[in-house]
Amino acid sequence: MKNLGTVRRAAALVLSAALVTLAAACGSGNSGGSSSAVAASGSSNSITVDVAYPAPPAALLDQFTKQTGIKVNWVNIGWDDLQTKITAAMTANTYFADVADVDWSKVGEYQKTGWFYPLNKYFNVASLSADMPQLNTFRSNNELMGVPFDSSFLVTTVNTKDFAKAGITTMPTTLAGFTTALQKVGKANGIASPLDIQFATAEGLSTCWYQMTAAFGGQVLTAQDAPAFTSPSSPGYQAMSWMVDAYKSGLVPKGNINTTDYQGFTTEQAKNRTAAALCDYSGSVASIYNVPSSSSVVNQTEYIPTPGASAVGLNVANPDGIGIPKTAKNVAAAVKFINWFTSTQNQAIWAGLNGPKDVVSTFPLPARLSSFNLMAKAGNIEQAAQLEAILKAHAQAPFPNGAPSWYVQFSAAVQTNIHEAAAGQETIPQAVSAIAAEVSQLAA
Amino acid sequence: MSAGHRGRMLPYILLSPLVVFIGALSFVPTADTTVEAFFRVNPLDPPSKFVGFGNFRALFADSVITTSWVNTAAYVVIGVVLSVLFGTAIAVALKRRFRWRGVILALVILPWALPAVVEAVIWNWIYDPTFGVANSALHSAHLIGGYHVWLGLDRWLTIALIEIVQVWQITPLSALVILAALQSVPLDLYEAARVDGAGPVQSFWRISLPMIRPALAVCTVEALVLSLNIFDQVYILNGIAPLGSSVMLQTYVTAFENLNFGGGYALSLLMTLATALLSVAALALLYRRPEAV
Numbered sequence: 001m002k003n004l005g006t007v008r009r010a011a012a013l014v015l016s017a018a019l020v021t022l023a024a025a026c027g028s029g030n031s032g033g034s035s036s037a038v039a040a041s042g043s044s045n046s047i048t049v050d051v052a053y054p055a056p057p058a059a060l061l062d063q064f065t066k067q068t069g070i071k072v073n074w075v076n077i078g079w080d081d082l083q084t085k086i087t088a089a090m091t092a093n094t095y096f097a098d099v100a101d102v103d104w105s106k107v108g109e110y111q112k113t114g115w116f117y118p119l120n121k122y123f124n125v126a127s128l129s130a131d132m133p134q135l136n137t138f139r140s141n142n143e144l145m146g147v148p149f150d151s152s153f154l155v156t157t158v159n160t161k162d163f164a165k166a167g168i169t170t171m172p173t174t175l176a177g178f179t180t181a182l183q184k185v186g187k188a189n190g191i192a193s194p195l196d197i198q199f200a201t202a203e204g205l206s207t208c209w210y211q212m213t214a215a216f217g218g219q220v221l222t223a224q225d226a227p228a229f230t231s232p233s234s235p236g237y238q239a240m241s242w243m244v245d246a247y248k249s250g251l252v253p254k255g256n257i258n259t260t261d262y263q264g265f266t267t268e269q270a271k272n273r274t275a276a277a278l279c280d281y282s283g284s285v286a287s288i289y290n291v292p293s294s295s296s297v298v299n300q301t302e303y304i305p306t307p308g309a310s311a312v313g314l315n316v317a318n319p320d321g322i323g324i325p326k327t328a329k330n331v332a333a334a335v336k337f338i339n340w341f342t343s344t345q346n347q348a349i350w351a352g353l354n355g356p357k358d359v360v361s362t363f364p365l366p367a368r369l370s371s372f373n374l375m376a377k378a379g380n381i382e383q384a385a386q387l388e389a390i391l392k393a394h395a396q397a398p399f400p401n402g403a404p405s406w407y408v409q410f411s412a413a414v415q416t417n418i419h420e421a422a423a424g425q426e427t428i429p430q431a432v433s434a435i436a437a438e439v440s441q442l443a444a
Numbered sequence: 445m446s447a448g449h450r451g452r453m454l455p456y457i458l459l460s461p462l463v464v465f466i467g468a469l470s471f472v473p474t475a476d477t478t479v480e481a482f483f484r485v486n487p488l489d490p491p492s493k494f495v496g497f498g499n500f501r502a503l504f505a506d507s508v509i510t511t512s513w514v515n516t517a518a519y520v521v522i523g524v525v526l527s528v529l530f531g532t533a534i535a536v537a538l539k540r541r542f543r544w545r546g547v548i549l550a551l552v553i554l555p556w557a558l559p560a561v562v563e564a565v566i567w568n569w570i571y572d573p574t575f576g577v578a579n580s581a582l583h584s585a586h587l588i589g590g591y592h593v594w595l596g597l598d599r600w601l602t603i604a605l606i607e608i609v610q611v612w613q614i615t616p617l618s619a620l621v622i623l624a625a626l627q628s629v630p631l632d633l634y635e636a637a638r639v640d641g642a643g644p645v646q647s648f649w650r651i652s653l654p655m656i657r658p659a660l661a662v663c664t665v666e667a668l669v670l671s672l673n674i675f676d677q678v679y680i681l682n683g684i685a686p687l688g689s690s691v692m693l694q695t696y697v698t699a700f701e702n703l704n705f706g707g708g709y710a711l712s713l714l715m716t717l718a719t720a721l722l723s724v725a726a727l728a729l730l731y732r733r734p735e736a737v
Contacts, residue, residue, distance in 0.1 A: 088700070091487060113703075115487075201684050201685035254573060255573030255574045255591075255593050257596045257597060258573075258593070258595050260683075273574065409701075409702050412684060416508075416685060419596070424597075425687075
């Protein structure tokens with residue numbers, strides 16, 4: 001009996017520990033999701049900015065404070081952690097920031113949950129659209145949920161030295177031609193698998209599929225958010241087949257089954273283990289490949305027009321944006337800050353107009369065409385004409401009606417099934433059916 | 445109030461801040477979670493609504509979730525068996541005094557002192573198919589013909605390799621607990637056994653093992669709870685792929701990615717019950733006070 005008593009006491013302790021674990025796992029979640037603001041705007045002369053980005057130089061932030069009297073508390077937090085923070089704070093209806101990251105993939109979610117203010121009444125959408133080609137990525141049901149603060153889009157990069165060694169100086173414009181060229185490049189340079197495509201179950205795999213679908217001339221969802229990829233002749237189906245074939249045939253390194261996008265750029269492409277990337281970031285040439293301390297391909301890598309099914313293909317826009325959470329305490333100051341941060345002059349400065357001293361680390365390209373022009377005139381942007389042409393004519397939003405509110409689950413199904421198809425755990429038709437079934441369930 | 449009465453009240457007064465603290469931070473949210481598990485709680489589909497066992501039925505109908513339960517069972521078996529075995533072996537080796545013992549003890553503790561995220565990142569590099577140490581070491585030793593992709597292709601290999609990272613982290617604590625237990629065994633017992641003709645192996649089985657049984661029970665429960673709740677290692681080494689997904693990872697995905705908080709509450713509740721039941725079972729099976737052996 002003595003032993004049994006001890007066991008009971010120990011069991012009670014274990015139960016307590018387990019309950020603590022439970023509490024830690026779920027916290028005191030609020031069932032609400034109410035969107036009422038906690039405090040009125042203008043109650044303080046400072047704002048908190050929560051983004052997955054390094055702060056601009058302190059001197060420039062000080063200038064903003066001098067001009068407006070608004071002090072900026074900049075919180076740079078990892079992207080994944082920030083998404084969890086936003087979800088937790090908004091579910092609990094508590095203040096966490098006055099300005100926060102609005103990822104393009106979250107636009108539908110924020111519009112439906114009402115977690116962020118629609119910005120239509122604070123900004124002139126028509127006027128912004130003319131200068132910000134990617135503004136539509138942040139519109140859902142005609143509500144502007146965020147303002148883009150860079151113009152990231154997916155691009156094709158090639159190592160021109162490797163291509164030249166294989167005798168290729170005119171870049172192919174079709175995917176068939178690109179495949180043949182890569183095989184030659186691989187042989188000429190002793191690179192077994194010359195193409196970098198990421199296949200880890202991460203967001204990069206989903207966006208790469210959208211990019212490849214754009215290259216084949218389409219989008220993965222219709223304007224009604226229905227699957228547009230179930231027919232074998234559809235761009236989405238063809239894109240998935242092409243990607244999986246590229247992996248299985250050895251065009252893509254086998255290790256890429258667990259490689260994320262950024263990992264691939266820095267460890268494969270920048271180290272010349274591959275010679276081309278199809279879903280690269282605009283801005284990678286300056287921020288990754290031409291950085292001598294971490295790259296062995298300095299001045300060898302260039303953006304090229306993305307090869308398509310029969311001619312040059314389209315590019316998927318995935319810019320970063322900022323918006324105002326419904327629990328913001330100082331909405332008026334937040335609007336002033338967004339105007340300042342996304343202004344023509346400052347966008348160009350973050351990207352290098354004034355040289356390296358004022359650059360925001362990892363900033364890809366300005367969101368505004370007018371900023372682009374400033375930089376092109378100053379001659380301090382890599383391949384300005386090439387990128388501007390893509391931005392104006394080829395960059396398109398991933399989805400016709402903005403990212404749906406159920407985007408996260410959709411993306412999880414996409415990355416999981418393409419990963420499994422590449423790993424040989426299911427076929428392309430099975431992967432397509434599984435993703436389509438998920439869309440039907442989510443959209444119901 | 446008499447001095448005797450004050451004396452009797454003192455323990456309760458001293459304990460009350462702790463009781464309030466635990467109550468506020470643990471039991472209240474737990475009770476809230478238990479109730480919410482029976483509601484549909486989804487900001488994308490408001491308002492909240494009572495659904496009975498609907499969340500639980502949906503969880504069991506989801507193949508990704510059921511796969512994650514099987515995976516978690518595998519993590520637990522590997523984690524408990526290996527950490528207790530290695531912990532015992534290390535403790536036995538360190539029980540004897542020898543030169544540099546202190547340094548080796550410090551090195552053994554090191555993995556336990558590192559955050560799980562850091563360890564997972566380190567092992568991610570070790571397993572890297574292109575330039576990881578695992579491939580180069582095995583290739584140099586002629587144990588593999590070419591470089592392998594270790595993670596993400598084979599389910600059980602992926603699970604085993606992920607759990608090895610956790611075993612690497614939790615074994616030091618097991619080793620320390622068992623070492624402390626071994627050092628508290630009266631030397632007279634070994635001396636008497638030696639006089640009776642028992643060798644080192646017999647002494648270990650007949651004296652050490654029964655005497656350290658409470659420590660083994662503690663280590664087993666510790667490994668059980670940690671393996672059941674494995675998250676960081678899975679997230680970093682396997683992402684959200686169902687292939688190696690754990691229940692805790694699915695809890696996070698369900699609640700914070702999919703915004704299905706009701707499902708997340710239900711999964712948390714199931715995990716709590718599983719943790720409690722398995723821990724009690726392990727203790728009932730293993731825990732014996734030395735004098736009762």
